[in-house]
Amino acid sequence: MAPADPSAKKRKTGDQASEEGAIHIPNPHLEKIKEDFLYHFALGTATHDFPALFGDVKFVCVGGSPSRMKNFISFIAEDLGIGSPGSDHPNICAGTDRYAMYKVGPVLSVSHGMGIPSIAIMLHELIKLLYYAKCSNVIIVRIGTSGGIGLEPGSVVITRQSVDATFKPQLEQVILGKSVFRSTALDKELAEELMECGKELKQFNTVTGNTMCTLDFYEGQARLDGAICSYSEEEKMQYLKSAYEAGVRNIEMESSVFAALCNLSGLRGAVVCVTLLNRLEGDQITTPHEVLKEYQTRPQKLVGHFIKKHLGKQ
Amino acid sequence: MAPADPSAKKRKTGDQASEEGAIHIPNPHLEKIKEDFLYHFALGTATHDFPALFGDVKFVCVGGSPSRMKNFISFIAEDLGIGSPGSDHPNICAGTDRYAMYKVGPVLSVSHGMGIPSIAIMLHELIKLLYYAKCSNVIIVRIGTSGGIGLEPGSVVITRQSVDATFKPQLEQVILGKSVFRSTALDKELAEELMECGKELKQFNTVTGNTMCTLDFYEGQARLDGAICSYSEEEKMQYLKSAYEAGVRNIEMESSVFAALCNLSGLRGAVVCVTLLNRLEGDQITTPHEVLKEYQTRPQKLVGHFIKKHLGKQ
Numbered sequence: 001m002a003p004a005d006p007s008a009k010k011r012k013t014g015d016q017a018s019e020e021g022a023i024h025i026p027n028p029h030l031e032k033i034k035e036d037f038l039y040h041f042a043l044g045t046a047t048h049d050f051p052a053l054f055g056d057v058k059f060v061c062v063g064g065s066p067s068r069m070k071n072f073i074s075f076i077a078e079d080l081g082i083g084s085p086g087s088d089h090p091n092i093c094a095g096t097d098r099y100a101m102y103k104v105g106p107v108l109s110v111s112h113g114m115g116i117p118s119i120a121i122m123l124h125e126l127i128k129l130l131y132y133a134k135c136s137n138v139i140i141v142r143i144g145t146s147g148g149i150g151l152e153p154g155s156v157v158i159t160r161q162s163v164d165a166t167f168k169p170q171l172e173q174v175i176l177g178k179s180v181f182r183s184t185a186l187d188k189e190l191a192e193e194l195m196e197c198g199k200e201l202k203q204f205n206t207v208t209g210n211t212m213c214t215l216d217f218y219e220g221q222a223r224l225d226g227a228i229c230s231y232s233e234e235e236k237m238q239y240l241k242s243a244y245e246a247g248v249r250n251i252e253m254e255s256s257v258f259a260a261l262c263n264l265s266g267l268r269g270a271v272v273c274v275t276l277l278n279r280l281e282g283d284q285i286t287t288p289h290e291v292l293k294e295y296q297t298r299p300q301k302l303v304g305h306f307i308k309k310h311l312g313k314q
Numbered sequence: 315m316a317p318a319d320p321s322a323k324k325r326k327t328g329d330q331a332s333e334e335g336a337i338h339i340p341n342p343h344l345e346k347i348k349e350d351f352l353y354h355f356a357l358g359t360a361t362h363d364f365p366a367l368f369g370d371v372k373f374v375c376v377g378g379s380p381s382r383m384k385n386f387i388s389f390i391a392e393d394l395g396i397g398s399p400g401s402d403h404p405n406i407c408a409g410t411d412r413y414a415m416y417k418v419g420p421v422l423s424v425s426h427g428m429g430i431p432s433i434a435i436m437l438h439e440l441i442k443l444l445y446y447a448k449c450s451n452v453i454i455v456r457i458g459t460s461g462g463i464g465l466e467p468g469s470v471v472i473t474r475q476s477v478d479a480t481f482k483p484q485l486e487q488v489i490l491g492k493s494v495f496r497s498t499a500l501d502k503e504l505a506e507e508l509m510e511c512g513k514e515l516k517q518f519n520t521v522t523g524n525t526m527c528t529l530d531f532y533e534g535q536a537r538l539d540g541a542i543c544s545y546s547e548e549e550k551m552q553y554l555k556s557a558y559e560a561g562v563r564n565i566e567m568e569s570s571v572f573a574a575l576c577n578l579s580g581l582r583g584a585v586v587c588v589t590l591l592n593r594l595e596g597d598q599i600t601t602p603h604e605v606l607k608e609y610q611t612r613p614q615k616l617v618g619h620f621i622k623k624h625l626g627k628q
Binding site: 025026027028029030033036037039064065066067095097098113114115116117118120121123124125127128131165166167173174175176177214215216217218219220222224225226227228229230231233235236239242253261264265284285286289 | 339340341342343344347350351353378379380381409411412427428429430431432434435437438439441442445479480481487488489490491528529530531532533534536538539540541542543544545547549550553556567575578579598599600603
């Protein structure tokens, strides 16, 4: 049997905190730390006034690519009518090249690199940042890219639950050498609200589905075109079809730890990814660059619409 | 019992290939692909002449941070006396911001981001790149940063073997939903040769030891300063001391898959990381920025010395 997550007891507190809208930090040691340096952001409580810099943040959007997250902040600034068009948005994490961070009004945009470990480092430091800034009622959305299963390329998938490579809604987290399993369920109401936004926009195919989160892009996602492959095309297709039957509509590499850390910190989180290809038809991403670029704006447009609705601008 | 790795049978061929110095690709499907687009490098066999661009590569150095890998190429160009001092080295992967790649003479420098999934994507595409370029006798070294155990900060650790969070020299790789375990042993002779370079340089403390590779920076490395922590300081110290007793001298997040993919493709690989702090004394990296910057040049200096020796320039 899977051992229980030692942080699970504290989740109750997390739920209470979430009702009040505050960020919950299930770590009693943090109280003893006088100064906290968020190393991978190059930001510290001793050198930066977090409440002044970030206290008004209500929406955090995260995605793998730093340039995409910079494009997003320009897009949302224009969309919300904040700042002058074409004005440059400085990278708040300019002291490091691990992540890039941009802010406009109540919206924070942060890159997270590729894979569970990379986004996990970012989220630990982001959750602490929001906590030190005394933010409340924050909604966080991952706007990413993914491989689709049985969907036309360019479709946008809003994740119902993130599942692992055996289609279970859980994340295996190794703590002091022992595995604990954490829930990867996401906020249902938030997913429904985002789905509603997709329907209102009517600009591209938007669906809800399970998202498979893997630790590897090639063998972990049953691709035939990596440097190493030990299975046949039939075995690949069988695996992807089993995933489809388990409700999986897209595959990416960050959603499980995103969901798990949202649950533990009382953040309302959603995952909105565009599919760049249909994995039942191939492994390589051969769509022209310009078409891919347009696809990548789709989650941004959907989340932009959602933010405007929340701010009463729609 | 751990299931055997299905690629293991092919490793024999890999060893033979490695004897001849060629890159081995244990993937029969690749023969059928007419054009291969290395998506995360934005380089393709249809648009780029790989043998002309990369055929002379003999040394590949990889590290997490793109700016550090750019600094490395400038450093090695000057050290080898190739190109004019201060000249700019263009990013070969300018078409994407997933990774950065630089080349000078026989040396390729590539960034890989943070964590096993991120470096694994890069390595799959790098191994294919070297294969298409018909490279032979390539040596690959990860020059990175890490947390030390029981070493003074700034020490350089040459990895004997990469071990997981239970101190076993293996990588769990999930393929089609099933776990296989791969060896994370590294090239012994290469490690010894690098250790010899450290002794010759005499500029900093250089040791050999096991390197623990984790999937998480905070809970996965027994830190007390993440957003989430469910264990006590005593439990943390006990875990780190057990790691030390198992021969672990530093902790990072990429070496296991690096070693596993080197073994499968017949590449000779080494891991050379500087320690930024002593984890028995704390979790936060509080060393001044300028000191950290100097620490980060140490693996570069060591590997620079090694490359010069190999090229008969020392």
